[in-house]
Amino acid sequence: xxxxxxxxxxxxxxxxxxxxxxxxxxxxxxxxxxxxxxxxxxxxxxxxxxxxxxxxxxxxxxxxxxxxxxxxxxxxxxxxxxxxxxxxxxxxxxxxxxxxxxxxxxxxxxxxxxxxxxxxxxxxxxxxxxxxxxxxxxxxxxxxxxxxxxxxxxxxxxxxxxxxxxxxxxxxxxxxxxxxxxxxxxxxxxxxxxxxxxxxxxxxxxxxxxxxxxxxxxxxxxxxxxxxxxxxxxxxxxxxxxxxxxxxxxxxxxxxxxxxxxxxxxxxxxxxx
Amino acid sequence: xxxxxxxxxxxxxxxxxxxxxxxxxxxxxxxxxxxxxxxxxxxxxxxxxxxxxxxxxxxxxxxxxxxxxxxxxxxxxxxxxxxxxxxxxxxxxxxxxxxxxxxxxxxxxxxxxxxxxxxxxxxxxxxxxxxxxxxxxxxxxxxxxxxxxxxxxxxxxxxxxxxxxxxxxx
Numbered sequence: 292x293x294x295x296x297x298x299x300x301x302x303x304x305x306x307x308x309x310x311x312x313x314x315x316x317x318x319x320x321x322x323x324x325x326x327x328x329x330x331x332x333x334x335x336x337x338x339x340x341x342x343x344x345x346x347x348x349x350x351x352x353x354x355x356x357x358x359x360x361x362x363x364x365x366x367x368x369x370x371x372x373x374x375x376x377x378x379x380x381x382x383x384x385x386x387x388x389x390x391x392x393x394x395x396x397x398x399x400x401x402x403x404x405x406x407x408x409x410x411x412x413x414x415x416x417x418x419x420x421x422x423x424x425x426x427x428x429x430x431x432x433x434x435x436x437x438x439x440x441x442x443x444x445x446x447x448x449x450x451x452x453x454x455x456x457x458x459x460x461x462x463x464x465x466x467x468x469x470x471x472x473x474x475x476x477x478x479x480x481x482x483x484x485x486x487x488x489x490x491x492x493x494x495x496x497x498x499x500x501x502x503x504x505x506x507x508x509x510x511x512x513x514x515x516x517x518x519x520x521x522x523x524x525x526x527x528x529x530x531x532x533x534x535x536x537x538x539x540x541x542x543x544x545x546x547x548x549x550x551x552x553x554x555x556x557x558x559x560x561x562x563x564x
Numbered sequence: 565x566x567x568x569x570x571x572x573x574x575x576x577x578x579x580x581x582x583x584x585x586x587x588x589x590x591x592x593x594x595x596x597x598x599x600x601x602x603x604x605x606x607x608x609x610x611x612x613x614x615x616x617x618x619x620x621x622x623x624x625x626x627x628x629x630x631x632x633x634x635x636x637x638x639x640x641x642x643x644x645x646x647x648x649x650x651x652x653x654x655x656x657x658x659x660x661x662x663x664x665x666x667x668x669x670x671x672x673x674x675x676x677x678x679x680x681x682x683x684x685x686x687x688x689x690x691x692x693x694x695x696x697x698x699x700x701x702x703x704x705x706x707x708x709x710x711x712x713x714x715x716x717x718x719x720x721x722x723x724x725x726x727x728x729x730x731x732x733x734x
Contacts, residue, residue, distance in 0.1 A: 303615065304614045304615055304618065304647075305647075307615050307618050307619070308618055308643060308646075308647045311618060311619070311622045311639075311643050312640055312643055312644070314622075314636065314639075315622070315625070315626075315636035315637075315639040315640035315643060316636065316640060316695075317636065318626075318629070318635045318636025318639065319635040319636045319637055319640060319695050319698075320635075321635065322634070322635025322636070322637075323635065323698050331626065331629050331630055331633075331634075331635055331636060332630070332633050333630065333631055333632070333633050335630070337630070338630055338631050341581065341585070341631075342631075345585055403631075405588075405632065405633070406591075407591045407594060407595040407597065408595075408632075408634070408696060409696055409697055410633075410634075410696065412632075412633035414633075448633055479594070
């Protein structure tokens with residue numbers, strides 16, 4: 292017994308090192324296997340608060356660009372409104388319009404943004420108090436940005452589109468061919484489209500939008516344009532898509548909540564049983 | 565609380581924002597960020613007891629992980645450095661019996677100091693990138709990123725070290 296105590300006493304530093312290293316590895320493995328870390332993430336008061344105060348200062352520098360983008364988006368939306376002429380002709384129509392609403396948009400601001408790593412995350416200045424929950428879409432006028440992953444009361448961390456774990460259903464804008472959007476971790480403006488059927492005729496410059504087969508993104512959110520195609524053995528080996536968004540410079544975003552998500556998931560789970 | 569402890573606390577509270585708010589946003593050539601956080605491990609007094617050093621380095625790394633959404637990657641790297649710092653110092657300064665109480669970086673010439681910082685940076689970055697990629701097939705990317713990042717880190721850290729190390733004899 293005394294010998295064991297002596298051993299522990301002698302190697303106590305190594306034991307401490309070993310135990311702490313195990314804890315660190317546990318956090319790392321948890322981060323890799325669940326694609327989000329439950330404990331170690333930037334959605335908390337300390338990190339969120341610090342990032343928030345720095346961003347509120349830094350955002351003054353980009354006010355001009357942001358304003359131009361917002362004005363452009365506004366004019367596009369107004370044009371769309373005029374074209375569609377959304378004036379309900381009868382009472383029934385207006386009810387339909389209201390009750391068939393499937394998505395709800397909330398505005399938010401990115402307060403921290405990574406893009407140099409293999410698995411990049413964003414921190415957003417809205418949280419549970421603003422009814423943000425995990426697995427909501429993060430977009431702006433130019434297209435997709437990410438998916439929320441962890442929420443605290445006031446802050447949310449989100450998986451960026453530049454994250455090797457990021458996957459979203461995508462389609463060609465001009466034809467209903469669906470594939471999956473991923474990122475290979477190499478370039479911050481290029482994402483990859485996989486699983487596109489070989490009969491789809493793809494050309495460089497084709498627009499890729501979200502497919503709407505997931506409960507997260509509405510269909511038709513912009514992603515990017517095809518920049519590079521590798522066609523071998525009668526199938527698409529590699530399709531590079533250059534993002535419309537410059538993910539390095541995103542600030543004001545929308546978070547999209549799918550009002551039917553629970554219903555869809557419940558149905559899908561019952562099918563799996 | 566002794567003045568040495570207060571110094572450690574101040575470094576802890578200053579180096580974390582410096583790392584996550586400034587250094588992590590430099591992105592030279594797209595991905596090179598100097599690891600200023602290395603200074604915390606370099607400056608931690610050698611005479612302090614090892615277990616406290618291990619715990620503090622672990623917490624320091626974990627705080628950086630908290631800010632950069634990286635699991636426990638930085639905590640693991642900082643802890644490994646804390647454990648291997650003394651043997652590496654002994655090896656590089658070619659000094660079997662270092663006087664822990666009187667140890668000062670300014671007592672040594674520049675070349676061994678650069679070698680020391682580069683090897684510490686290399687171990688730190690290699691751990692960070694291997695755990696971040698977590699995939700053996702990326703070994704070339706990991707080594708390349710580790711090497712370039714360590715070079716830049718060494719450059720920045722040696723500047724910091726020469727500015728903030730007091731040269732007056734005690």
